[in-house]
Amino acid sequence: MFGGLKVLVTGCSGFLGPWLCQRLLDDGASVVGADIMFDERSRIHDLSGKVDQIRLDVQDFEAVNRLLSEKKIEFVFHLAAQAIVGVALEQPLETISVNVMGTSNILECARRLAAGGRPLKGILVASSDKAYGDQENLPYLEDAPMMGRFPYDVSKSCADLISRSYFHSFGLPICITRCGNLFGAGDLNFSRIVPGTIRSCLQGERPVIRSDGSLIRDYIYVQDAAVAMFLIGNTMLEDDTIFGEAFNISNDKPLSVIEIVDEIRAAMHRVDLVPVIENTARGEIKAQYLSSKRLRQRLGWAPQFTLREGLLQTIPWYEKHCRSENARAPQR
Numbered sequence: 001m002f003g004g005l006k007v008l009v010t011g012c013s014g015f016l017g018p019w020l021c022q023r024l025l026d027d028g029a030s031v032v033g034a035d036i037m038f039d040e041r042s043r044i045h046d047l048s049g050k051v052d053q054i055r056l057d058v059q060d061f062e063a064v065n066r067l068l069s070e071k072k073i074e075f076v077f078h079l080a081a082q083a084i085v086g087v088a089l090e091q092p093l094e095t096i097s098v099n100v101m102g103t104s105n106i107l108e109c110a111r112r113l114a115a116g117g118r119p120l121k122g123i124l125v126a127s128s129d130k131a132y133g134d135q136e137n138l139p140y141l142e143d144a145p146m147m148g149r150f151p152y153d154v155s156k157s158c159a160d161l162i163s164r165s166y167f168h169s170f171g172l173p174i175c176i177t178r179c180g181n182l183f184g185a186g187d188l189n190f191s192r193i194v195p196g197t198i199r200s201c202l203q204g205e206r207p208v209i210r211s212d213g214s215l216i217r218d219y220i221y222v223q224d225a226a227v228a229m230f231l232i233g234n235t236m237l238e239d240d241t242i243f244g245e246a247f248n249i250s251n252d253k254p255l256s257v258i259e260i261v262d263e264i265r266a267a268m269h270r271v272d273l274v275p276v277i278e279n280t281a282r283g284e285i286k287a288q289y290l291s292s293k294r295l296r297q298r299l300g301w302a303p304q305f306t307l308r309e310g311l312l313q314t315i316p317w318y319e320k321h322c323r324s325e326n327a328r329a330p331q332r
């Protein structure tokens, strides 16, 4: 139980952050949310007054150190990242710095706290399916090597390895999650296929597929992922044999990009909008998807939403969001 614990969620103002903060608040946690920026459109503002929101750059070691000490943080969910694959191709150094050094800063501050006699109860690091890179054996199992090749993927492989190094070397109470593509209310990254396709359908435009449409990926509803992270965190509080483990989070039903776009068009009754296939994507792995067997068997987790159910939860949020964005756009 997180009730009464002081829990830090980094990257709280992004897509996944508010969902996890909500789940922790429901459990009675005292939640501190840190982010480098608080976008006014973020769902974190729906939780304002409930989450102690701190502006912080995880690349700033001293600021992280101060936050963990002064706020007396007991558990960390580390989500903050430069999480967009395309941005990573344009800004590899910044991506590596945020994702690798940002994660290292959290771990090193935790190590120093422990050395000073105030160990954290747990650190859950959000890695990614991308950390595996291109593997021969599918679906990915947790013991597969980290083989990222492109900037975002490599940054996640490194952060994942460094996290486990802090467990093996210093005994820090660390676990890692590796998710496939999340979707749900609050994802403002329209370069991602689900938000981008929903917005196109709402605008009556043909959805754009940057790849050739054949790439195979996992798609999981964000609430299922937030619950999985919460459950892993909760288990970390009770069972120290779990430390050092990584967990894949997946609904074990991979789809091609064309298939997910078709699902969205069908759910939105816009099958008339035939996708435009640009075939310009670079740095993309042909097929990557996860097995969540470990999470299901060890922790009894199972997703609560089918793809269609998740989409039906998600689409109304974008309808409302796009209406208010249109209302705010300057009139010509």
Ligand SMILES: NC(=O)c1ccc[n+]([C@@H]2O[C@H](COP(=O)([O-])OP(=O)(O)OC[C@H]3O[C@@H](n4cnc5c(N)ncnc54)[C@H](O)[C@@H]3O)[C@@H](O)[C@H]2O)c1
Binding pocket: 010, 011, 012, 013, 014, 015, 016, 017, 034, 035, 036, 037, 056, 057, 058, 059, 078, 079, 080, 081, 082, 083, 084, 098, 102, 126, 127, 128, 129, 178, 179, 180, 181, 182, 183, 189
């Ligand atoms: N969304 C997905 O499909 C997905 C899949 C697998 C793994 N992940 C991982 O889960 C985590 C959360 O993903 P998300 O979709 O919510 O991403 P997101 O981009 O929506 O949120 C990330 C947040 O981190 C913040 N951030 C960036 N740089 C920072 C810095 N230097 N200091 C402090 N905060 C900073 C951003 O402002 C943003 O609010 C990330 O680590 C991501 O890599 C996401």
